[in-house]
Amino acid sequence: MLKVENLVTRFGHVVALDSVSISVAESKITTVIGANGAGKSTLLRTISGLEKPASGTITWQGESIVGLRPEEIVRRGIAHVPEGHAVISDLSVEENIEMGALFRRRKFKR
Numbered sequence: 001m002l003k004v005e006n007l008v009t010r011f012g013h014v015v016a017l018d019s020v021s022i023s024v025a026e027s028k029i030t031t032v033i034g035a036n037g038a039g040k041s042t043l044l045r046t047i048s049g050l051e052k053p054a055s056g057t058i059t060w061q062g063e064s065i066v067g068l069r070p071e072e073i074v075r076r077g078i079a080h081v082p083e084g085h086a087v088i089s090d091l092s093v094e095e096n097i098e099m100g101a102l103f104r105r106r107k108f109k110r
Contacts, residue, residue, distance in 0.1 A: 001025055002047070002078070007056035009039075009046045016042040019056070048080035049073045 002024040009017040017039045024030045032040045045051045047058055049070040058066050065073050079097040087096055 001059075001061065003057070003059045004043075004047065005057045005059075007043070007046060007058065008054040009042050009051055010054045017046065017053075044080050047073075048078065050080070 002022075004020060004022045007017050007020040008015065020039070020043060022030075022032075022043075032043060034040050042051060046053050047065075049065070049068055049072070053066060056066075057064060060073075060076055060078055063076075065076065065078070068076075088099065091099065
């Protein structure tokens with residue numbers, strides 16, 4: 001299970017996420033819906049380790065993933081497929097995730 005509790009993410013003095021909590025059960029489809037600028041992408045980027053939370057917890061299968069590098073989070077089984085130009089349209093979602101993980105692995109092996 002993925003569990004986010006009281007998550008706060010800031011960009012300077014701007015609070016992008018303010019005490020967000022969500023639980024995502026294994027083998028279930030969960031959606032995050034909201035208006036432009038509501039913080040959906042920031043939430044996903046924070047869970048993925050691409051943004052650092054100011055406070056709060058993120059646990060995956062009972063273990064904290066806060067502070068882990070994005071490639072470590074991918075290795076644990078969480079991946080973030082961005083929208084738009086970064087997605088290869090000829091590939092499936094699973095293949096895009098695998099490509100993203102491959103890129104991250106190579107980038108940080110140096």
